[in-house]
Amino acid sequence: xxxxxxxxxxxxxxxxxxxxxxxxxxxxxxxxxxxxxxxxxxxxxxxxxxxxxxxxxxxxxxxxxxx
Numbered sequence: 001x002x003x004x005x006x007x008x009x010x011x012x013x014x015x016x017x018x019x020x021x022x023x024x025x026x027x028x029x030x031x032x033x034x035x036x037x038x039x040x041x042x043x044x045x046x047x048x049x050x051x052x053x054x055x056x057x058x059x060x061x062x063x064x065x066x067x
Contacts, residue, residue: 001066003041010039010061028056038065 001009014024021039025032034053037043045054045065058064 001064003039006039006064009064010057013061024060028060030056 010021014020017024019027021035022032025035030053031049034043034050035057038045038050038054038057043050045051054065
């Protein structure tokens with residue numbers, strides 16, 4: 001899934017939840033910058049805090065990062 005598809009998928013699900021990226025990240029105890037960087041592909045989320053953030057995002061939004 002490329003960046004634009006990932007953004008659209010997340011945006012649609014957030015609208016259904018009545019949230020924004022910022023509010024969702026704060027509610028889940030995540031740093032907004034890490035969430036944004038994962039969405040944009042600047043981070044891969046393979047270790048540490050980024051990996052935990054990626055796992056929480058995939059639990060909420062589904063398989064948005066591909067293989």
